Amino acid sequence: MNFDRRTLLGAAATAPVWGAAPFRSARAQAANTIKIGVLNDQSGTYRDLSGGGSTQAVRQAIKDSGIEARGITVEVVQADHQNRPDVGSTVVRQWIDRDGVDVIMDVPTSSVALAVNTIVREKNKVFINSGAAASDLTGTACSPNTVHWTYDTWMLAKSTGGAMVRAGGQRWFFITADYAFGHALERDTSTFIRNAGGQILGSVRTPFPGTTDFSSFLVQAQASRAQVIGLANAGADTINSIKQAAEFGITRRGVKLAGLLVFITDVHSLGLQTAQGLVLTESFYWDLNDRTRALTQRLGNMPGNVKPSMVHAGCYAGALHYLKAVAEMGVAAAKASGVEAVNKMKAMPTEDDAFGAGSIRADGRKLHPTYLFEVKSPAESRAPWDYYKLLATTPAEESFRPLAEGSCPLIRS
Structure with a gap:
């Protein structure tokens, strides 16, 4: 077949029309899509308490939100x-x-x-933190783009540290992970100890990440004649510290261990024989009430065959509340400004099966009750993962640092 110049020009003119519909469709789909990035430790110290379980919790929140039934697509990536x-x-x-x-x-x-x-503040996106503890995220480093959801070092220091001092633990020595979290946890706990009339005898900084042997640090702590060894670490570091303290017979000599950040996955790794009697603070426990048990059932089998940690619960609840805000304000507005998305989240009361009713404060601090638990003995545990007995509940308004004391630049005095 022969084509003259007019035919070729006509074909060229119509070519863009053939591709236009799919192009517009792809752009429309992207404009109506929310993308969530789950960033955490998936292979190291914190993989069990965070890792793939956090991604699974976010995906469950998407299902429970019902947002996709509204024609909104939600994509999840992880790293x-x-x-x-x-x-x-x-x-x-x-x-x-x-x-x-x-x-x-x-x-x-x-x-x-x-x-x-x-970075998120610079790019005007949204940051919902569940896994980090540094209270500076709602203090000197607070951001209009960030919500700090699950727990922080001030809360842990007040609850666990305060309970240990009231029980007679006046003289402390810290074994501290040498990075921002460990420093903040030691700082905040030391403040509560001194305010209660206690004494800090010393501390030692441990490499993070990079060590599994805490023997020399435990020997230093024992030599200080402290009544309480404060473990300002988390995850595998806390597990190894407690196991090695038991091997050296430190707790048999009357020294108490204060696990300042302990997760249910840590207790599982330790076993009740070793962990029994440990006092700790969490903001979520899978077996706390009917709602937490229902959520745990919906989450199903978590990676590593663990029960959901409070970090997983925070990812679920944070994602759920963010998607409620997106549904209220519209995808375009939510994507256009992270600050406005967070403002919408702050304006709406929170409600979910992980934490119940709550709110987000002006500095980005999520408020909910916290719980002081004691780890059960093997004889007290009735079923797998039946690990905690509740000692005390701290109301939401008392669980976290007062707004006026955080030095958040967003808060005008």
Whole structure:
């Protein structure tokens, strides 16, 4: 077949029309899509308490929100930050600049979280932190783009540290993970101890990440003649510290261990024989009430065959509340401004099966009750993962640092 010039020009003119509909459809779909990036430790110290379980919790929140029935698409991506601020920062910049991610979630390891906090503010996206503990996220480093959901070092210090001092533990020595989280937890706990008339005999900084042998640090702590050894660490570091303290017979000599951040996954790894009697603070326990048990059942089998930790619960609840805000304000508005999305979250009361009713304060601090637990003995446990007995409940308004004391630049005195 022969084509003259007019035929060829006509064909060229109609060619863009053939491709226009799919192009517009793809753009429309992208404009109606929310992208969530779950960033955490998926291979190291915090993989059981965070890791793939956090992603699974976010996916369950999407289902429970019903947002996709409204025609809104939600995509989830995940990455391992390896507990390194440089790795986490690189991932987040690529997610936002290249992949169009709208909200970053989880981010245990406070040094990584503080770096992500800065980037998200710069890019005007949303950061919902569940895994990091540094109270600076709602203090000197507070951001209008960030919500700190699950727990923090001030809360842990007040609840667990305060309980140990009231029980007679006046003389303390700290074994502290040498990064932002450990420093903040030692600082906040020391303040409560001194205010209660206690004494800090000393502390030692341990490499993070990079050590599994805490024997020399425990020997230093024991030599100080402290009544309480404060473990300002988490995850595998806490597990190894407690196991090695038991091996050395430190607790048999009357010295108490204060696990300042202990997760149910840690207790499971330790076993009740070793962990029994340990006093700890959590903001979520899978067997606390009918709602937490129902959520645990919906979450199903978690990676590593663990029960959900409070970090997983925070990822679920944070994602659920964010998606409620998106549904209220519309996808376009939520994607256009992370600050406005967070403002909408703050304006709405929170409600979910993990934490019940709550709210988000002006500094980004999520408020909910916290619980002081004691680990059961093997004889007291009635079933697998039946690990805690409740000692005390702290109301939401008393659980976290008062707004006026945080030095958050967003709060005008």
